[in-house]
Amino acid sequence: MLQTSPAAPQSAELPKPILQLVGIRKTFGAFTAVENIDLDVREGEFLTIVGPSGSGKTTLLRMLAGMDTPSEGNITLHGQLINDVPPNKRPTCLVFQSLALFPHKSVGENIAFPLKVKGVDPAARKARALELMRVVRLPESYFDKNVMKCSGGERQRVALARALAYDPEVLFFDEPLSAIDYKLKKTLEKELKDLHRETGKTFIYITHSLEEAMVMSDRIGVMRAGRIVQIGTPEEIYGAPVDRFVCEFVGEVNTLKVTRGPDGAWQGVDVPGTFTLAPPRSGADLKEAFVVVRPEFMRILGPGESADNRLEGVVYNEYSLGSRIQYQVRVGAKVMLVELSRGRALPASADRKVTLGWDAADAFTLES
Amino acid sequence: MADLAIAPAREAAPESTAQLRHARMLSVGARCALPVALLLGIGFLAPLVAIFGYAFATPRSFDVFTSFTLANFATLFDTTNTVWLSFFWSCGLALLTVAILAVIAYPIAYGLNLVFGRWSALISVFFVFPLFVSENVRLYGWVLFFIKNGVLDGTLKWLGLSGGPEVLYTPGITLFGMVYTYLPFMLFPMTLGLALVPRDLVDAARDLGAGRLFIWREIELPLAMPGILIGMLLTFVLAIGATAEAKILGGQSIIVISHDIEIAFTYSQNWPLGSALAVLVTFFIGALTLFALSKLDLDRMLGRR
Numbered sequence: 147m148l149q150t151s152p153a154a155p156q157s158a159e160l161p162k163p164i165l166q167l168v169g170i171r172k173t174f175g176a177f178t179a180v181e182n183i184d185l186d187v188r189e190g191e192f193l194t195i196v197g198p199s200g201s202g203k204t205t206l207l208r209m210l211a212g213m214d215t216p217s218e219g220n221i222t223l224h225g226q227l228i229n230d231v232p233p234n235k236r237p238t239c240l241v242f243q244s245l246a247l248f249p250h251k252s253v254g255e256n257i258a259f260p261l262k263v264k265g266v267d268p269a270a271r272k273a274r275a276l277e278l279m280r281v282v283r284l285p286e287s288y289f290d291k292n293v294m295k296c297s298g299g300e301r302q303r304v305a306l307a308r309a310l311a312y313d314p315e316v317l318f319f320d321e322p323l324s325a326i327d328y329k330l331k332k333t334l335e336k337e338l339k340d341l342h343r344e345t346g347k348t349f350i351y352i353t354h355s356l357e358e359a360m361v362m363s364d365r366i367g368v369m370r371a372g373r374i375v376q377i378g379t380p381e382e383i384y385g386a387p388v389d390r391f392v393c394e395f396v397g398e399v400n401t402l403k404v405t406r407g408p409d410g411a412w413q414g415v416d417v418p419g420t421f422t423l424a425p426p427r428s429g430a431d432l433k434e435a436f437v438v439v440r441p442e443f444m445r446i447l448g449p450g451e452s453a454d455n456r457l458e459g460v461v462y463n464e465y466s467l468g469s470r471i472q473y474q475v476r477v478g479a480k481v482m483l484v485e486l487s488r489g490r491a492l493p494a495s496a497d498r499k500v501t502l503g504w505d506a507a508d509a510f511t512l513e514s
Numbered sequence: 515m516a517d518l519a520i521a522p523a524r525e526a527a528p529e530s531t532a533q534l535r536h537a538r539m540l541s542v543g544a545r546c547a548l549p550v551a552l553l554l555g556i557g558f559l560a561p562l563v564a565i566f567g568y569a570f571a572t573p574r575s576f577d578v579f580t581s582f583t584l585a586n587f588a589t590l591f592d593t594t595n596t597v598w599l600s601f602f603w604s605c606g607l608a609l610l611t612v613a614i615l616a617v618i619a620y621p622i623a624y625g626l627n628l629v630f631g632r633w634s635a636l637i638s639v640f641f642v643f644p645l646f647v648s649e650n651v652r653l654y655g656w657v658l659f660f661i662k663n664g665v666l667d668g669t670l671k672w673l674g675l676s677g678g679p680e681v682l683y684t685p686g687i688t689l690f691g692m693v694y695t696y697l698p699f700m701l702f703p704m705t706l707g708l709a710l711v712p713r714d715l716v717d718a719a720r721d722l723g724a725g726r727l728f729i730w731r732e733i734e735l736p737l738a739m740p741g742i743l744i745g746m747l748l749t750f751v752l753a754i755g756a757t758a759e760a761k762i763l764g765g766q767s768i769i770v771i772s773h774d775i776e777i778a779f780t781y782s783q784n785w786p787l788g789s790a791l792a793v794l795v796t797f798f799i800g801a802l803t804l805f806a807l808s809k810l811d812l813d814r815m816l817g818r819r
């Protein structure tokens with residue numbers, strides 16, 4: 147009798163991913179848009195893919211939605227291969243960057259469109275559309291309104307309601323908030339997160355704004371040049387970035403290149419001095435490294451104050467960031483950024499010569 | 515510095531300031547429009563006024579603007595007059611032309627937009643190219659093609675077959691000629707109309723579960739409608755005034771309304787009758803066009819309002 151190998155123990159513990167990508171690759175002629183992506187999307191999670199324009203995130207999303215087919219690799223939904231399943235046969239729905247609302251249809255007709263496709267009778271369509279309008283906080287009177295007469299925020303809600311009317315298992319978002327003003331964007335981000343919790347559906351969101359991703363996501367994947375360089379919770383992305391790219395993506399940072407001197411101490415390359423570094427996360431024995439310090443962890447040392455690392459510089463610019471103030475400090479040829487809360491701002495008459503300091507534990511030591 | 519640059523112009527100007535001020539009574543726009551206005555006045559409006567005047571002149575005379583009678587219209591409105599038959603032929607052929615062209619041009623327009631890719635420009639040129647040759651010459655070309663012992667018939671006989679069908683000088687071939695002649699006038703507005711359908715919307719509809727036919731009916735067709743309707747209007751107006759197809763290919767097996775007008779002006783030397791008929795046809799087509807244009811609200815169709 148043949149011996150059957152026992153099932154891998156961890157597969158029993160982890161919930162099966164709803165959407166699974168294995169070795170996904172997409173090329174357009176000689177150009178590789180997406181390179182070898184493996185990704186498990188958990189059921190009910192809010193996953194955000196962030197990356198600069200051209201990083202392949204929209205191509206990835208189009209493959210997930212079925213508008214492009216991968217050149218290599220497999221996409222499975224509930225364990226079923228869906229590579230070649232057309233978008234209208236997938237239980238997924240995409241909210242377009244342009245929103246792609248039907249301009250010749252009213253708000254109600256737009257929302258009821260997927261129901262009309264399914265052949266739902268007009269009365270039931272209207273009832274469901276009105277229900278969804280309540281969910282996305284659109285007034286009932288908008289049912290017959292021309293969709294092109296709606297404001298930007300209202301159109302977002304129409305697009306969202308229309309996607310929900312399709313009742314998809316997974317909802318995709320392609321930067322739908324990119325053309326919205328800041329204040330409304332903040333409101334809509336929170337509403338979207340509420341909606342995610344209320345509907346319990348899986349959301350996959352694409353944006354170039356990590357700030358947007360931080361607010362809404364359970365997990366964030368950072369994409370660069372067609373690859374996912376890091377994936378994790380917002381805390382992991384913020385607190386333990388894998389490289390300078392991810393660091394810089396989170397916000398403005400101070401980066402110093404350092405090399406190990408003959409005595410084993412870290413020497414600055416661009417600025418003179420010896421630095422104390424936390425060991426790199428990988429634990430590798432490095433000859434060369436980058437120290438990354440966020441402006442909010444950089445301090446201006448008063449007399450008698452101490453820090454693991456010190457730099458002498460001259461303040462030459464300051465910007466108000468609202469609750470905080472950012473100082474640009476010239477250290478040799480380098481410009482360092484320091485952010486202080488308004489309460490701790492430097493007095494206007496203060497000596498523009500300052501001593502910067504940071505502790506090794508507040509900085510990242512990165513290989514690349 | 516800017517003052518310096520225009521200073522010489524100011525110095526040269528003083529003696530002509532009075533003239534300048536006089537000229538300024540007309541706005542810049544009006545002055546710019548003057549040449550076109552003159553051209554339209556002489557080339558377009560004047561003949562219309564002349565025709566309108568002739569329509570009320572004594573029958574079979576040239577007493578334009580000096581006599582006034584409704585006799586010409588009375589002759590035309592006599593139900594036994596054959597112009598009514600001509601009129602129905604013209605309308606019927608024009609409507610059929612529009613209907614057939616809509617069906618033929620749509621797939622080509624779709625192809626030019628979405629299928630032919632980089633070949634689109636070349637294929638468009640093939641449709642435009644015949645327009646460089648006079649319509650009459652092209653129609654005689656078709657006569658040579660279909661005539662007994664012509665290209666088609668002769669070739670088939672040479673191959674030992676029974677020869678081509680006798681299609682020349684029938685209403686059917688007239689319709690064929692009209693469809694052939696007016697294809698570009700339907701095709702290009704339609705192509706433009708289809709180009710106006712954002713592909714995003716088609717993708718979105720598909721993503722929301724819609725099949726091809728449903729997308730075509732609910733999204734593509736309504737959004738391409740402005741272009742389609744303009745194409746239809748253009749071909750209808752052109753086709754209702756067509757004469758060459760009925761004369762050359764149709765061999766006068768049917769008489770169209772424009773042919774009647776031509777006969778009145780030439781053989782019968784009855785300019786007032788021809789003018790009256792021309793005025794009636796112009797008013798009919800004009801009213802129809804204005805009605806259609808009033809219904810054709812481009813902004814609303816494109817959802818801009």
